[in-house]
Every structure is written in structure tokens, then in C-alpha cells.
Amino acid sequence: MGYNKKPEKKTTDKKYVKKDFSCSVDKKCGGCQYLTMNYQEQLKMKQASVRKLLEPFGKTGAIIGMEDSFHYRNKVHAVFDRLRDGTVISGVYQEGTHNVVPVTSCLIEDEKSDAIINDIRGLLKSFKIKTYDEDTGYGLLRHVLVRRGFASGQIMVVLVLGSPILPSKNNFVKALRKLHPEISTVVINVNDKKTSMVLGEKESVIYGKGFIEDTLCGCTFRISPKSFYQVNPVQTEKLYGKAMELAQLTGKEKVIDAYCGIGTIGMVAAKQVREVIGVELNKDAVRDAIGNAKRNDMKNIRFVQGDATEFMMAMAARGEKADVVFMDPPRSGSTEDFMNAAVKLGPSRIVYISCNPETLARDLKYITKRGYRMREAYPVDMFPHCDHCEVVCLLQKNNVECR
Ligand code: SAH
Numbered sequence: 001m002g003y004n005k006k007p008e009k010k011t012t013d014k015k016y017v018k019k020d021f022s023c024s025v026d027k028k029c030g031g032c033q034y035l036t037m038n039y040q041e042q043l044k045m046k047q048a049s050v051r052k053l054l055e056p057f058g059k060t061g062a063i064i065g066m067e068d069s070f071h072y073r074n075k076v077h078a079v080f081d082r083l084r085d086g087t088v089i090s091g092v093y094q095e096g097t098h099n100v101v102p103v104t105s106c107l108i109e110d111e112k113s114d115a116i117i118n119d120i121r122g123l124l125k126s127f128k129i130k131t132y133d134e135d136t137g138y139g140l141l142r143h144v145l146v147r148r149g150f151a152s153g154q155i156m157v158v159l160v161l162g163s164p165i166l167p168s169k170n171n172f173v174k175a176l177r178k179l180h181p182e183i184s185t186v187v188i189n190v191n192d193k194k195t196s197m198v199l200g201e202k203e204s205v206i207y208g209k210g211f212i213e214d215t216l217c218g219c220t221f222r223i224s225p226k227s228f229y230q231v232n233p234v235q236t237e238k239l240y241g242k243a244m245e246l247a248q249l250t251g252k253e254k255v256i257d258a259y260c261g262i263g264t265i266g267m268v269a270a271k272q273v274r275e276v277i278g279v280e281l282n283k284d285a286v287r288d289a290i291g292n293a294k295r296n297d298m299k300n301i302r303f304v305q306g307d308a309t310e311f312m313m314a315m316a317a318r319g320e321k322a323d324v325v326f327m328d329p330p331r332s333g334s335t336e337d338f339m340n341a342a343v344k345l346g347p348s349r350i351v352y353i354s355c356n357p358e359t360l361a362r363d364l365k366y367i368t369k370r371g372y373r374m375r376e377a378y379p380v381d382m383f384p385h386c387d388h389c390e391v392v393c394l395l396q397k398n399n400v401e402c403r
Contacts, residue, residue, distance in 0.1 A: 333359025
């Protein structure tokens with residue numbers, strides 16, 4: 001984060017835009033582990049490591065990379081602090097510490113959001129807003145979160161304060177919107193706890209609707225400050241597109257979207273199937289999912305709040321069936337009970353979307369001994385310059401030929 005532009009080098013591969021940047025806080029921030037490696041090398045490395053992990057189960061296709069791998073993050077978070085001489089800084093915590101590394105621009109963050117954060121820093125003095133001191137609890141502004149809908153252009157600014165009152169809030173919003181008229185909503189979030197969590201419980205909207213909307217794969221999603229939303233929308237569309245292709249939907253299927261979040265995968269699928277049931281543990285996410293289905297006038301999808309494993313086991317116990325199961329568990333992966341239940345529902349296809357190839361391989365070892373085989377897997381680079389890699393793979397029931 002915080003970069004100096006170097007002259008561009010010539011490249012022979014036109015598919016990926018190769019820029020050569022360096023970052024002034026790279027070592028301290030620790031966010032981009034692969035920044036010193038060129039992007040095509042990164043892709044090769046991710047491809048090789050996923051291929052090696054999944055080799056015992058089947059074929060891994062070519063990694064889906066980004067054409068322009070910079071400034072892809074639609075969500076930017078900055079922690080505010082001040083130096084001994086009173087200078088206000090904003091940036092990220094140095095890895096493993098609570099020391100703030102100042103960041104004014106970042107290679108992977110949305111540039112507009114970075115500019116807004118810099119201008120908020122500039123406005124604090126004239127509005128006499130003090131930054132919050134974690135040790136003494138003195139001061140007001142703790143964090144700023146900016147989310148931009150890349151498709152809608154809508155921008156949400158969340159000011160995380162140590163106490164609920166922002167003096168001259170209307171004038172502050174006016175001054176900020178004068179600099180950035182694109183800001184569509186400003187929310188105050190109150191976090192008065194000694195915690196490493198960024199957001200607190202209480203919220204008040206001081207400008208606009210309190211949420212933004214964005215479009216993915218032709219569906220519109222409402223995103224409130226606390227909702228989970230994929231941070232790289234360009235790659236998310238490719239990921240979901242691949243997931244739908246692997247699912248080979250014909251319009252007749254009954255589909256389960258397990259670990260569904262705000263319902264994104266299920267809603268994209270709902271346009272191409274008979275019926276979808278989404279299941280998700282987080283109450284806020286389920287509320288958003290239900291609202292999103294209504295907003296898009298989708299009547300063939302419903303959502304259940306609960307543990308995905310318990311839900312699947314209960315379905316299986318009632319003797320219910322499903323044609324396709326999408327599963328997108330957190331980094332820790334799925335459970336043996338979930339997979340046993342999924343097998344009992346008898347889907348001819350299971351599409352497993354994973355943000356952790358290691359737990360994916362562990363789960364594949366289990367499910368491939370229970371009547372399913374992995375037909376194809378595709379790594380998708382959702383986090384360029386960082387050491388994570390997403391994978392989407394198709395598991396097919398052994399006696400079914402559909403691809
Ligand atoms: N499919 C969504 C969200 C994936 S993130 C998307 O693409 O945006 C994984 C989701 O699994 C999170 O929303 C998390 O709240 C949910 N989750 C975690 N454990 C769960 C469980 N045991 N049962 C159901 N959902 C769970």
C-alpha cells in the first residue's frame with residue numbers, strides 16, 4: 001500500500017495488463033504477499049499449488065485471472081490515529097500489532113475510496129474531530145469504511161466513532177459531499193468497546209438511505225454496512241458464471257444454495273432452475289437475502305436461517321431430494337455430516353466453491369469415497385497479489401453421465 005509508479009515494462013503477453021508498481025509500505029502492511037512477483041508468475045504459482053492439491057481427485061483447468069489486477073477491492077477500511085506531534089494518520093494495523101502504518105494509496109484498493117479517506121483525514125482539523133485513542137478511550141474517530149458499488153457507482157461511507165455524537169454532522173457531510181458528490185450514503189457506527197472488531201452494534205444514518213446497491217450477474221443486491229459482500233466483483237462474476245456452467249442447469253432443477261450469505265449464488269441460479277432453497281447461519285445476511293429476492297421479483301427462491309449441516313441432515317431425514325447442491329463454506333470447509341446428508345439428497349451435481357484449497361482437498365477425500373467424483377476444478381484468482389486462491393469444482397454422481 002502506498003506506491004510509487006515506475007516506468008512500465010514491455011510485455012509479450014497481451015492478456016494480462018502488466019504494470020510494474022512498487023509499494024512504499026509493502027513490508028510493514030503485509031497485505032500483499034506476492035507484490036514483488038509479476039502477476040503471471042503469481043497465477044502460475046497458484047495454478048500449480050491448486051493442481052497439486054487436487055491431483056488425486058481429477059483435472060484442474062486453467063486458472064481464471066484478472067485482466068487488470070490492481071485496485072480491485074470495492075471495500076476499503078482505514079484505522080485513524082495521530083502521531084506524537086499531533087499529525088493525523090490513517091491506514092492499516094501493522095501485522096500482529098496495533099501500530100498504525102500510514103497509507104495514502106493502495107495498489108489493490110479502489111482509488112476513489114482511498115481519495116475519500118484522504119479527504120476525511122484533511123477535514124478533521126477544521127471540524128475539530130479528534131481521532132480515538134485505543135489506550136485511553138479519549139477522542140472520537142476510530143475507523144472509516146468505504147464501499148463502492150462498481151456497477152452502480154453508489155458509495156457508502158461508514159464513520160466508526162467511539163461515542164455516538166458527531167459535532168456539526170450536517171456540515172461535515174456537506175463538506176465531504178462537496179469534495180465527493182458521488183457519495184450516496186453516510187452512516188455513523190458506534191464502537192465504544194475495547195475490541196479488535198471494526199464495527200460496533202449501533203448505527204445511525206446521517207445521509208442517504210444507509211445502504212448501497214450493486215449489480216452482479218444481472219441481479220441487484222442491497223448491501224448494508226455489516227453485510228458480507230465479495231470484495232472483488234469483477235472476479236465474482238467470473239466465479240459465479242463458472243459455477244453456473246458447471247451446474248449444467250436446465251430449468252427443471254431443485255437446487256440448494258448452502259452457506260448462501262446474502263443469497264447471491266442462489267439468486268443467479270434461480271433464473272435458470274425450478275426452485276432454490278438458500279441456507280445461512282447469519283441472521284442479518286438472511287434478512288438481506290429475503291429482501292434481495294423480493295427486490296429482484298424472484299418467487300422461486302426461499303431462505304432458511306440455520307446451520308447448513310443441521311438443515312441438510314433434516315432434509316435427508318425427511319427423505320427429500322435435490323438435483324443440484326451449491327456449497328460455499330467458510331475457510332474452515334464443510335463437515336462430514338453435511339456431506340453425508342448431501343449424498344442422501346442424491347443430487348446428480350454438487351458444485352463446491354471454496355476459498356481454501358486445503359480444506360477443499362480434505363472434503364473431497366471424504367465425498368469422493370461416497371459415490372461422487374470430481375470432474376473439473378477451476379482456480380479463480382479473487383485476491384491478486386495476496387496468497388489466497390478461490391476454487392470452484394464440479395462433483396458428479398458416479399452413475400450419472402451429464403458432461
Ligand atoms: N455464498 C455467499 C457467502 C459465502 S461466505 C457469497 O458468495 O457471497 C460463507 C458463508 O457461510 C457466510 O455468510 C457465513 O455466515 C456462512 N456460514 C458459516 N458457517 C455456517 C454454517 N454452519 N451454516 C450455514 N452458514 C454458515
